[in-house]
Amino acid sequence: MKKIIIPLIALALTACQTSPKKHQNNYILSKSVGVQVSSIYDQYQIGNVNKAIAMAKTLMPKTEFDKAYINHLLGSLHSSLSSESGRKAAISYFKKSVESRLLEPRSHNAGIAALKKLTSQSFHDSKSEVIQPSSDIKGPVVHIAPRYPINAARNGIEGYVVMTFDILEDGDVDNINIVASSPKNVFDKEAKKALERWKYLPAKSKDNLARRMNQEVRLDFQLD
Numbered sequence: 495m496k497k498i499i500i501p502l503i504a505l506a507l508t509a510c511q512t513s514p515k516k517h518q519n520n521y522i523l524s525k526s527v528g529v530q531v532s533s534i535y536d537q538y539q540i541g542n543v544n545k546a547i548a549m550a551k552t553l554m555p556k557t558e559f560d561k562a563y564i565n566h567l568l569g570s571l572h573s574s575l576s577s578e579s580g581r582k583a584a585i586s587y588f589k590k591s592v593e594s595r596l597l598e599p600r601s602h603n604a605g606i607a608a609l610k611k612l613t614s615q616s617f618h619d620s621k622s623e624v625i626q627p628s629s630d631i632k633g634p635v636v637h638i639a640p641r642y643p644i645n646a647a648r649n650g651i652e653g654y655v656v657m658t659f660d661i662l663e664d665g666d667v668d669n670i671n672i673v674a675s676s677p678k679n680v681f682d683k684e685a686k687k688a689l690e691r692w693k694y695l696p697a698k699s700k701d702n703l704a705r706r707m708n709q710e711v712r713l714d715f716q717l718d
Contacts, residue, residue, distance in 0.1 A: 523563055524556035531567070538571065539644050547571045559596050566591035566605055573608060574641055585612045635665070636693035640684040642715060653677050654714045655685035661706035665694040673710075685713045 523531070530553060537546040550568050555561040569587035572580045591597060592605045646653075656674040659667050670689055675682050689711065697703055 522559070524560050526556060527553050527560050527564070534567070534571075535644070538574075541641070543571060543574055543641075558594065562591050562594040562596040565594070566597060566601060569605065569608065573612065581612055585609060588612070634692040634694050636691070638688045638691040640681070640688035640713060640715075643681065643684055646680055646715070647717065650717060651677065651680060652714075652716050653681050654712055655681050656710065656712045657685065657689055658708055658710050659689060661694045661697075661709060663697045663703060665696045667692045667694070681713070681715050685715075688713070 530549070534546045534549045537543075537549060547568065550564060550571060553560075553564050555564055565587045569584045569591060572584035572587060574580075575584075588605045588609045592602065592609060595602065597605065645651075653676045654674075655672060658669075658671045658673055660669040662668050667689055670686055672682050672686065675685075694706075697706060
C-alpha cells in the first residue's frame with residue numbers, strides 16, 4: 495500500500511474572527527471588507543479557489559488590520575493550490591501578515607506555522623511517506639495533494655481515505671474505488687478528485703501492465 499500523509503497547512507480562513515477585543519484595533523474588519531469575506535469563503539468551499547483569490551485581491555483595506563487579515567487570507571487560499579507558484583505566493587502573503595503583528599494570537603501563530611511548513615518542505619514531497627507496492631513501480635511523477643474540506647478544518651475533523659486504482663499504459667490513473675474512509679463521506683470527494691490528477695511514468699512494455707492494476711493508496715488528512 496502507498497501511504498501518503500497530507501498535513502493541512504492550516505487554512506486559517508476562520509482564524510480572524512470579528513469578535514471585539516479591548517486592544518489591537520479590536521481585531522475587527524472594516525465593514526467594506528467584512529461584507530465581502532463570506533462570498534470569498536463561499537467560492538472556496540465549492541472549489542473555485544482561483545476565483546476566491548481573485549476576489550480577495552480586489553479587497554480594499556481601510557485599516558492596517560484589514561491589510562494584515564487580507565494577506566493572511568490570500569496566504570491561506572494560495573497554500574491550497576496544487577502548484578509551486580501557489581506555494582511561493584502563500585509564503586509571500588503569510589510573511590506580510592506575520593510581520594505586521596496585528597492579527598489575533600491564534601491567527602498570528604497559524605501564519606507562523608504555515609510559513610514554517612511552506613519554507614521547509616519541497617512542494618511535491620510535502621512530508622509524504624510513500625510505501626511502494628512493488629519495486630518496479632515508482633511513485634507518481636505528478637502528485638496532486640487533495641484540498642482539505644473547509645468544514646472539516648473548521649470542526650477539527652481528521653481522517654483518511656483508502657482507494658484502489660489502476661495505472662494505465664500512458665501513466666494516467668483510472669478505475670478509482672474508495673474501499674475505506676473515516677469519517678465516511680467527509681474526505682472521499684477531495685481524495686478521489688486529487689488522485690484522478692496523478693500521473694505515473696508510462697509503462698515500459700505491455701507485459702508489466704498487469705502489475706500496474708489494482709494499486710492501493712491511503713491519504714491521511716491531518717490538522718497540525
